[in-house]
Amino acid sequence: MSPGGGGQVPTIDEDAARELQALLDGPHAALREATRQRLSALGLEKADGLPRDDYRDLVLQWTREVGRAGDGARSFPREHGGQDDPGGRIATFQTVGHSDLSLLVKMGVQFGLFGGAVHRLGTDKHHRAYLRDIGTLDLPGCFAMSESGHGSDVRSIRTQARYDAEAGEFVLHTPDETARKDWIGNAARHARMAAVFAQLDVAGEAQGVHAFLVPIRHADGSVVAGVEIEDCGDKMGLQGVDNGRLRFSAVRIPRDNLLDRFGTVAEDGVYSSPVRSPGARFFTMIGALVEGRICIGGAGLAVARNALTIAVRWGERRRQFGTGLDMDTPLMDYLTHQRRLLPAVCESYVLQAAHDHLTQQYVEVLEQPEPGGDKQRAVEALAAGLKAVATWHMVAAVQNARECCGGKGYLWENRFASLRNDSDVFVTFEGDNTVLLQLVAKTLLSDYAAQFEDLDAIAMMRTLTSRQAGRVLGDLGRTFKRSDLRDPDWQAEALQFREDRLVDSLARRLRTLVKDGTDPLRALSRCQDHALAAARAHIERLSHELFRANATTPLLEQVRDLAVLSTIEHDRAWWLEHGFLSADASKDLQKQVNALCADLRPHALTLVAGFGIPDALLRAPIAIAEQTGGAGSD
């Protein structure tokens, strides 16, 4: 019973919840369900209160267990113990995001980053030699890309890999402290091998960044000579992951240890690559690693759902007295509470549609690779942008959910401490969110430039006039009907209009700055806030566009409406400034958000039931079963 007693806890519409869950689970529903059951059986509570190194060892054991059950090699080729199923891997990874996040990251490092490097950057000899053992965790490894001085910019890393033709070996070397490999998950305690990114030097010629397999520990755990390993120490969260730092002192590895899909060195010391330009080669290589970003975005959505489920369930149970309504009013009845939780719940459904689309596109690109092609570029841009938008959505959702649970949310047992501390790094690793949105903006700008490629100046102006200015001028006098706001065509137009205009005006500003003599990079920096707004507008437009087809029931139509109207409301000043919203329409928009909150409020429990998170993964006492008595200060 709720502490306030009396009121009935609203019921879940089980049929609707099943439908919602089927929508979120998508094509990998069975795999997700099997993963949920496997995770539920792990006994996640065993990690509670463990000293750091014991926790790390437990996480290693879990990773091995989950890996051997099939998740480890899922995206690897069948002939190496895998299932050729990267889409399935991305789905199970997201599902692990509902559980212990140290397990998530450990799996990501071992199977995704280390395994992914061997799989996507290596060739058959590497696959045969290593993939099976990587999938079972018989070969624990790490992914040594980041350096202390070079976080977000891989091209500038400074670890050296010189080819010694005489010996037929590469010599890996760390020239100074800024080239130290830093933040390397799995390195401090467990990895026996590292995929090390370094600048390849063949006969005095720089060939750019390549990846090398470097043994760092012997089977007995002792460190290989010439390798120095340091523990990064305590972190805000993810204490079950052993992040470390690596230094190499002229460490020699055989020629075969170059992951040579995109560049190889023959026995006689001649370098060759299927990708001629060093720039293109670098981006092809990096592009092959995009899966990590897709995975982190998906996991961010999972984390947000855990937090929202806990808060909504508690909001139904917890009664608030004396601050407005009757004596026995659940917190969820308060408009502010609804506004803090329900739009985020709806946005969770929307962003999943984008994540699913991205996964599908990514798999298609893998199946029919066309390096540097439009589809691959689109996948890379969406992976970057969605990772940023999804993980910032997560940060806001977790904070709001925690605050909505008051004192109860501050108790360790109710999980917000772990949810937040473990996930917080998602916004700055696998590419800092700000940097990622800049990448998206650059893609938008080149797409924008491309569409005018074949036009002369007059044709270009005509195009602009019809697409942009026409809309603006036409809309200034437009009359807004209340019903417009719930019209998906109107919603789509609003989001498209903002994206088009932001990209267009960004391009014009840059052109003017450059024409006036500003260095192009400096010009982009001067417009950085503009570029980020354009990137975000693009991701928001695309996500809502993709979700639209899913809004097949009256409930899902309301989900769509609340998500899109909240998104527009948040940035409504922009539409006001650009004549797309009148002052009255903008005020009406806010009323509609309130009305939709009221409409969806009775379905709140059903909507989070649709997230399908087992109690064994939620683990927060305030969100599980009937609580006796307990409540906290709000």
Next chain:
Amino acid sequence: MSPGGGGQVPTIDEDAARELQALLDGPHAALREATRQRLSALGLEKADGLPRDDYRDLVLQWTREVGRAGDGARSFPREHGGQDDPGGRIATFQTVGHSDLSLLVKMGVQFGLFGGAVHRLGTDKHHRAYLRDIGTLDLPGCFAMSESGHGSDVRSIRTQARYDAEAGEFVLHTPDETARKDWIGNAARHARMAAVFAQLDVAGEAQGVHAFLVPIRHADGSVVAGVEIEDCGDKMGLQGVDNGRLRFSAVRIPRDNLLDRFGTVAEDGVYSSPVRSPGARFFTMIGALVEGRICIGGAGLAVARNALTIAVRWGERRRQFGTGLDMDTPLMDYLTHQRRLLPAVCESYVLQAAHDHLTQQYVEVLEQPEPGGDKQRAVEALAAGLKAVATWHMVAAVQNARECCGGKGYLWENRFASLRNDSDVFVTFEGDNTVLLQLVAKTLLSDYAAQFEDLDAIAMMRTLTSRQAGRVLGDLGRTFKRSDLRDPDWQAEALQFREDRLVDSLARRLRTLVKDGTDPLRALSRCQDHALAAARAHIERLSHELFRANATTPLLEQVRDLAVLSTIEHDRAWWLEHGFLSADASKDLQKQVNALCADLRPHALTLVAGFGIPDALLRAPIAIAEQTGGAGSD
């Protein structure tokens, strides 16, 4: 040297920093400086990695040390070991907010809440008996107000205190689990006495909530018979504070243990009170405890400053490569970075002006009490609203600062884990921020009603027309000059206009709803988002109005401009919707914010130097001295 090498670290303008610090330190500068030195000497690092109970004991020892040096009894009367200096206490409390927050909260509980209850709700006999020992921590105590079922609503608590006239004793009793005292700091391990809030029953007549001194532990630490104490267990943060739960089974205490300033029971069992109405009595009593909210708001500002100092210093040191500018560009040169940090730095200065004003007003009310008077009501409203605004400012500043430090910010040693986890509860304790803003809105509404008290309907309409509508209509055709935005009169008018309009339209909406038959409380709930917006607008207007007088140098004028324009920018849709900003002016506003970021960027280090936080309190290696090599993945 910075990892990127090369570039010179910008210097601090020491004179300007001293001036800024003098402004923030205010009238208690010497006291603050002494406190900073005392805290710096404590050896805060001793707490690192301690098991929970050892940490709690260390915090108790620190609290005793700081208490005996004068902070414990600072606000108590001189004749009881104090200094009659509540303003000084509030200033030192804020200064402690730069250090270990478990120490802060432990001091708040012992000297502020427990000591404050004895001091403000007790009478001479209590002062004589207890205050000296409370100030030296010879009598550790706790403040048992919150109950499991009644967090934010003290009036509904259900702990019973029945007067047994025969025995001349009160009988304290916990009727059920919802009446269990919950979250009581100092209770789980150290307190010997509790100030317990309970419903007083004298001869079968309910007299409302009163506070009673109840011994809960003997001197040897054993628990008093009839009292049951439970540990709240692990929390997200503040692990150095021993929060507990208390239950009473017919515990008897002498008649003198009623803190009887606002209501007493004579030996013969007759109840009397200087405040006739039970409602007024309750609010008088609660009003006497407003100091806690003032203190938490001030501490929130201190926490934000620690986070911002760390991020700005690191932003100067850390070089970012390849994402836009030259090879050797400090992060602080990026517009996004500036936008995430500099407005918050400026707002820190603005909110301190409001905190100082509030402190001063509070002290004046204490010196010349006028229960229920306008000044006291204003103090209570500002304490509530500023606590909410300041602690949400803190949450945003800490999160932005952590993200701006990338992977380095995620390392435990760089303090963001503690800064955030320890402070997060500030937004939901001492009154949940949402509930507090509703209180502010109610005060605004009654002030609004009062101004029309003596007017007939026509006069009221005329007043409204001249004050509001005139402005709106007049402004629709207004031409906006760029310079307007930097004109403090324009800024003040913008903030005042929003507050007036929001309160006015809130009052009208409520009136309409009530006239149409909606229950007044339900009507307020329907307008909850509106009420919160009005409350926030009020606090923002007042804070900026108060800071304006401080903007006496060109640097401080820029601080004022960036703070106020960022505030307006954030909610600029509102001014657009209400015809105060044209679309062009709104766009210009954003350009001005960018321009001010560029103008203030060279002063960033100076502005955080003005916060005056000693390195021994900052403790983050990335913010202190010259770092060799170290950087993290961004």
